[in-house]
Amino acid sequence: MPWAVARAAGVDSLPVIVKIETARAQTPTGSVQPDVRNDRSPTSGWVPVSLPDFWSTRWPTFDGVVWYRVTWRQPGTDVPVALVIDYLNMAGAIYLNGTLMRRDAHLLEPLSREWNTPRYLLLPAELLHDGENTMLFRVSGMAQYQGGLGPVALGSPEAMHTRYEAAVWMRLTSQWFSLAVSVTLSCFFLSMWLMRRTEVLYGWFAAMLLAWSAVQVNQTATGTWPLSSTDGWEVANTIALLAYSALYTIFILRLCGRRWPRYERALWCAVALASGVLLAAPHARIEKVRDVLFVAQALHYFATSLIFLVFACRRGNTEHRILAACVAIFVVAGYHDLLTFLGVLHDNLYFTGLTVQILMICMALVLGHRHMMNLKRIEAFNEDLARTVEATQRELTQTLYRQHQLEVAHARLNERMSFAHNLHDGLGSALVGSIIALERTPQAIPPRRFLSILKELRDDLRLIIDSTTGEQHGEMRLADLIASQRHRFTRLFETQGAECKWWLSGLEQYALPSARSLDVMRILQEALTNAFKHSHASRIEVEIHANDGLMLIVRDNGEGFVDRGNSCLGTGMSSMRARAYRLGASLDISSTPGATVITLAVPITCTEALAL
Incomplete structure (x- = not known):
């Protein structure tokens, strides 16, 4: 049935579509396929249709070109006319009274995909006829992809442009x-x-x-x-x-x-x-x-x-x-x-x-x-975490404060113990040696010797004070520190009638820090004091060698301390082991009747070596 465009009431100048027809492209003589390159419309085979139309309902397996012909009656050519096509599937060309108006880029495979594109054409007055006019649509498509032509509308440019804009918004x-x-x-x-x-x-x-x-x-x-x-x-x-x-x-x-x-x-x-x-x-x-x-x-x-x-x-x-x-x-x-x-x-x-x-x-x-x-x-978790961290920081601060107090107390106790050890190993050793000498041979000590003993006690007390207060005593080399001890103990053993031999080598090449020098000297002092007090030895030998490390050996031929129980393993021996531990040294003590050997091996770093 013919399909007409809605018109404004009382207006007779609008075009009226009188018929819509379709036909497949003509098949050349001797061929079974239509000529898709032919731009001429068929001369026969036209059948009436209504739009929109999908030719698959009429030609289910046809792929190629199908022509649509819209005929309308135009009452005069002085009124402008516009055309709107909602879509054609897949690509096509438009002819007005035999004149090409618009053509898509690809009418052959691969086809232009213009199936969803509305078209607006303002029809030129010089191409319109007073009476019947024909619009031809060459559509290239495939039946299985809904090839065909969508709704076509003719009317005033204003109305058609409004329709075109609505279609463009909806489809594109x-x-x-x-x-x-x-x-x-x-x-x-x-x-x-x-x-x-x-x-x-x-x-x-x-x-x-x-x-x-x-x-x-x-x-x-x-x-x-x-x-x-x-x-x-x-x-x-x-x-x-x-x-x-x-x-x-x-x-x-x-x-x-x-x-x-x-x-x-x-x-x-x-x-x-x-x-x-x-x-x-x-x-x-x-x-x-x-x-x-x-x-x-x-x-x-x-x-x-x-x-x-x-x-x-x-x-x-x-x-x-x-x-x-x-x-x-x-x-x-x-x-x-x-x-x-x-x-x-x-x-x-x-x-x-x-x-x-x-x-x-x-x-x-x-x-x-x-x-x-x-x-x-996450923010709530971060807030909780911040509060937890803050509380933990407070607890940690309190814990660190308590730990600091304990460390201070511990440091004070260590200072007291160190002071006690220094008194025992230094001043105590000197006092013991002097007392024993006075007790055993008081008549053999001249008056000037008493002044010498007092000066030795004064020097030892000064050494204890310097080491306790942290003052440096490094201006004297280890050899100089040991020399004073050698002089003192040699004279003490001579008062007892004991022979004391010393072998020193390589000490001039090293300058130990004052604290380490003091520890070495105190270990030597304690070992000689124990030999003087307890061993009753007649011969004492002291060897001190410095090469890759410091080696100190004290031997005596006294009674030893095997049968003396733990009387000689008191404060003095504990002090020796503590000092050896601070030095990072190894301390070996072996004792049998007639032979006691104390060996100290001290590692020396490169920075402590002083080349002459």
Whole structure:
């Protein structure tokens, strides 16, 4: 039946469409295929149609060129007339009364993908006829991809331009906006996932958006690049749709806190298998395979959405319920697009590209809300941690203060013990030696010797005071310190009638710090004092050698201390071992009747060596 454009009441100057016809391109003589390169319209075979029209209902397997002819009656040529076409599928050319008005870039394979592009033409008055006019549409397409012509409208330029703008917004602008939203959100959440790999929900959401962006490109692309054919483009778009459906399912599972490993593996195996079948399908089978896969993924998508709606109503939180409302809107739009794809509806409009913006933005807001809640929990944790650290710092300060007090007390005790040891090893040793000499041979000591003893005691007391107060005594070398001890003990042993022999070598090459020199001297002093007091020896030998280290050996032929119990292992022996430990030296004491040997081995660092 003829199809007419709505007109303003009482206005008779508007064009009136009287008939719409279609015919396949003519087949050259001797050929079974139509000549797709022929720009001339058929001379026969025209049949009346109504728009929109998909020629697959009339020629189910025809791929090539189909012509549409719109005839209208134009009452005069003085009134401007405009033409609007909602779409033609896949590419085409437009002729006004035999004159080419517009032509798409590629009318042969690979075809221009102008199937979703509205067209607006202001018809030149010089090409119009008073009476009947003819508009021819050369459409190149394929039956399996809904080849045909959409609604055509003729009228005033103002009215047609308004209609054209509405069609452009619905078919292109909104799709571009949806694609921009999808790509932006996918890049944003992909960046968040790359920075925090533990937030797997962000990764799945970004992957889902990228897959949907690949699907959405089909609404805006005007060519098949980077693919080489319409079949390749449709196959790739279907695979992207399968991947989106699988990613959507996994995202919903993760959003609900679920993991179904076996189901997920089976889902990806199904996507891979379906993609392989689609890639291997010949041209004649692509439509059926694609329709089956499209319906299967749509049913799976609807099932996932319905299960999520049930979960959100029964067990979900506020976020789940808000997202469920957006999913419900998208399911309704998806159901409409499924019917459009299957040819049940003939409006050739797909609303998922519009409603997906609401769904994606809602999902992004849910993820953003979760991110903000996580940040709040982190901030609360940081505040608790700060309070805990502050309390721990106070406790640690108190503990360190108590430890400091203990260390101070311990240091004071060590100082007292060190002072006691120095008194015992130094002044005490000198006093003991002098007392024993006075007791045994008082008549053999001349009066001047008493003054000498007092000076020795004074010098030893000064040495103790210097070492205790931390003053340096390093101006005297170890050889000088030992020389005073050698002189003193040699005279003490002589008063007893004992022989004291000394062998010294290499001492001039070393200058030990005062504390280490004092420890070495005190060990030597204690060893000689013990020999003088307890051994009753007639011969004492002292060897001190300095080479790679300091070696000190004291021998006597006295009674030893095997049969004397622990009387000689008192303060003096403990002091010797403590001093050897501070020096990092080894102290060996061996004693038998008639032979006692005390050996001290002190390691010397390079900085303590003083080359002459």
